[in-house]
Every structure is written in C-alpha cells, then in structure tokens.
Amino acid sequence: MTSAPASPPSRSWLAHISAGLGLSALLGVLCFHFPELLTSRDFRAVYSEVFARHLLLSGLVAAFLTGTFAILRGRNRRVAMLGVGSAAIAVVLGGATVHFDAIDSTPFSLGLDWFVISLFFSALVFIPIERMLPVLPMSPLRAEWRTDLAYFFIGHVLVQFVLIAVTASTSMVDALVASQTVKNAIQSLPVWLQFLLAVFVADLAQALLHRAYHNTPWLWRFHAVHHSTRRMDWLAGSRMHLLEIVLTRSVVLMPLVVLGFAPAAVNGYVILVGLQAVLAHANLRLDFGWLEQVLVTPRYHHWHHARHADYIDVNYAIHLPLVDRLMGTFKLPPRGQWPSEYGVMKLQTVPVGLLAQARMPLSRRRVFDDYVGRDDA
Structure with missing residues (x-):
C-alpha cells in the first residue's frame, strides 16, 4: 500500500519579507556610498536624505525581526537567513549612518533608489488590498513572481x-x-x-x-x-x-x-x-x-x-x-x-x-x- 505524496511545505511570509527588506536595505546602503552612480538625479529631488535614512533604518529593523522570528519557527530558514545576513552586511557597511559629500554630476546613473522606494511602497499598498479584495485568491509568491520582480527591477534601475x-x-x-x-x-x-x-x-x-x-x-x-x-x-x-x-x-x-x-x-x-x-x-x-x-x-x-x-x-x-x-x-x-x-x-x-x-x-x-x-x- 503506497502512501499519498507529501504536500509541498508552505512558504513563510515572514522569511520572504525579511529577504526582501534585507536585500533592499543593502541596496539602500550602497546608494548612500555611491549616490552618483546608483541613484537617479531626477528622483533624488523628490525625497529628502532624512526620509531615506529613516526608511533604511525601518527596513533594517524589520528585516532582523521578521527573519529572526522565521528562523525560530523553522520556516524557510535559508530565505530568512538571506534577509538577516543582507541586513547584517548593510549594518557593517554603515547602515543608516553613512555620510557622503556633495553629489557630483555624472552623465548617467542607475535608479536603485527609485527601485527600492517604489517596490517598498507598491508592496505595502497593493499586497494587503489584493489579499482582502482579490479577483482570484493567490499568494504574492505566485508562479513566476521572481520573473516579474526582475522586470520590475530592470524597468526601474534602467529608468x-x-x-x-x-x-x-x-x-x-x-x-x-x-x-x-x-x-x-x-x-x-x-x-x-x-x-x-x-x-x-x-x-x-x-x-x-x-x-x-x-x-x-x-x-x-x-x-x-x-x-x-x-x-x-x-x-x-x-x-x-x-x-x-x-x-x-x-x-x-x-x-x-x-x-x-x-x-x-x-x-x-x-x-x-x-x-x-x-x-x-x-x-x-x-x-x-x-x-x-x-x-x-x-x-x-x-x-x-x-x-x-x-x-x-x-x-x-x-x-x-x-x-x-x-x-x-x-x-x-x-x-x-x-x-x-x-x-x-x-x-x-x-x-x-x-x-x-x-x-x-x-x-x-x-x-x-x-x-x-x-x-x-
């Protein structure tokens, strides 16, 4: 008599949130270190340095908390470790306390700041309302979400x-x-x-x-x-x-x-x-x-x-x-x-x-x- 195949383990939201926030925080710290090359000149005029630092600090704290909790629960530990590890590297690189001189003009730059901030607020707004009022109930971690996230990244970074x-x-x-x-x-x-x-x-x-x-x-x-x-x-x-x-x-x-x-x-x-x-x-x-x-x-x-x-x-x-x-x-x-x-x-x-x-x-x-x-x- 054969037993029924085991169902695949469910994905941990906390682990993936930690990974997203940790990687975003690491990108944010790199933006502070290399603003001329990694941030969009036009988008820099939209937000203040204080806002960026507060957002970065909030992301670091949330990445550590959600990742640690996911690890303790034993859910998607590798994904959670990616979030905690990325946040730890971001802290070692200066975290929200990185200081920089006046930003020099460059002929071009990437839009990492536009990607990080846009992704954060889009996910913050749309994931909850799509969970509450969906056309078709599905997880944000649905099939091919990584592919579409890569498109989101390219479209914003190369803006x-x-x-x-x-x-x-x-x-x-x-x-x-x-x-x-x-x-x-x-x-x-x-x-x-x-x-x-x-x-x-x-x-x-x-x-x-x-x-x-x-x-x-x-x-x-x-x-x-x-x-x-x-x-x-x-x-x-x-x-x-x-x-x-x-x-x-x-x-x-x-x-x-x-x-x-x-x-x-x-x-x-x-x-x-x-x-x-x-x-x-x-x-x-x-x-x-x-x-x-x-x-x-x-x-x-x-x-x-x-x-x-x-x-x-x-x-x-x-x-x-x-x-x-x-x-x-x-x-x-x-x-x-x-x-x-x-x-x-x-x-x-x-x-x-x-x-x-x-x-x-x-x-x-x-x-x-x-x-x-x-x-x-």
Whole structure:
C-alpha cells in the first residue's frame, strides 16, 4: 500500500519579507556610498536624505525581526537567513549612518533608489488590498513572481537610460515638426487643463500604438511578452520587453513635447500613468460602477488580458475608455464579470524566463518546449 505524496511545505511570509527588506536595505546602503552612480538625479529631488535614512533604518529593523522570528519557527530558514545576513552586511557597511559629500554630476546613473522606494511602497499598498479584495485568491509568491520582480527591477534601475533614449527621439522629432503657434496656444491654457488634454493626447497615441502591437506580427512578438502573464496582480504589469518600453514611451511622450505642454502637465501625466498602470493590472475585485465608463479600471484592463477570442482586439486605452469608443474598440461584459483565464492565445509561443523572453522577439523560433503556462494550460 503506497502512501499519498507529501504536500509541498508552505512558504513563510515572514522569511520572504525579511529577504526582501534585507536585500533592499543593502541596496539602500550602497546608494548612500555611491549616490552618483546608483541613484537617479531626477528622483533624488523628490525625497529628502532624512526620509531615506529613516526608511533604511525601518527596513533594517524589520528585516532582523521578521527573519529572526522565521528562523525560530523553522520556516524557510535559508530565505530568512538571506534577509538577516543582507541586513547584517548593510549594518557593517554603515547602515543608516553613512555620510557622503556633495553629489557630483555624472552623465548617467542607475535608479536603485527609485527601485527600492517604489517596490517598498507598491508592496505595502497593493499586497494587503489584493489579499482582502482579490479577483482570484493567490499568494504574492505566485508562479513566476521572481520573473516579474526582475522586470520590475530592470524597468526601474534602467529608468535614466530609457529616458535618455526617449528624450533623444522626441527632441529630434520636435526639431523637425514643431510649430510655435501650436505651442503658444497649448501653453496659454491653465496647467490643469493642459494636464487633462495631455492625458487624452497621450492615451490616444498609446492606444493607436497598442493596437498596432496586436495587429502587426513582428511588433506582437515584443508585446506578447507582456501578455504572457497568467496571473494578474500589481507586479504583472512590469513584464514588458525593454525595446517595447523605449518605443512606447517615445511615441507617448512625443506629441506632448511637440505640442509644447508645460513640464508640470507632463510630469503630472507621468505620475498618473505610473499609478494607473499598476492599478489596472492589480488583482483587485472592486466594483467601480459608472466610473468604468469614464476611467480605465482593473476590470476594464483585465478583459484586455483575457485569454478569450472575443477580447483580443479591444480595450487598448490605459486611462480613458473614451479613446476606445473613438477607435471602436470599447467592450465590457455586464458588471461583475471577470476573465476566467489570462495569457496569450497560443501559450507555447512565449518561453519561460526573462532572458529567453528578451531573445524571443529577435529569434526565428515560433514555439518553445518550456513556455509560460505549460503547467496550467
């Protein structure tokens, strides 16, 4: 008589929280030691040194406490030791007491500070609300969470390089087609009205490109990486090929630069797109009622990601359903209905792993043995 196979041990939340906080604290200390190379010049202007030190100290204390408790309970000890060990190294390197001189100007730098702070607050906000109001109950440590975290890391750390590429492309077009008359007309508007107009213009440009991604085979191979996710949550939206990021940001920001929108309006739009892009992918079952007809909500965008033949060419907007109505691509089922499955229609066309997905659009292979969703197809 054979016994039933033992169920796999459950993952310890405390151990993984300790590992995340410990590694983040270590990255934070390195940012204090090498601010010119590791921190984003534009993002440094948003927060103060005192705030960064307090956040770092809180992370160190929490990493030690959660890691120690997980070790004492005997749950995921290796993961907990990674958190405690990383925090200990951070303390040895100076912890929250590292002092530095004036930051010199450098031609480029990484955005480790943007990654650490963004990850901390995104997880702090979205993990609890996704646990309380989920579309599909699942752990934050769901399948392929490491892959999406790697995308989150790359997208934030390389933010300045992306901005350099975007700025170069938009500035070149601006020099060719800029109209001072149009710029003067835009700039004569109050900033709040410029912001609303910028959201509409940028969303229309993004939606047109987004539809091209879906209907142009060679562009779809890049965009398929984003649609390959089988689990929708706040982290899933980070899964995006780097070349798609550059192309999309260029096309979206180009009309705003060419038309002469005020920097305050453009910055407001950039903040909005960052927040709404995360919210649209969140595993958040909220009934927004009539707002679904005005703003893109999680249910609206979830249906765009649905593995459903009736929804492969709809809901391209990321801000305003009005844009989809103008394009003839607006579609929502009755209130309360959510997709039962996410992912590309042909699962075998997107391989597993960040490196394989980075190479996939540029390779001749069209199907893969180890593909996203193979185990739950």
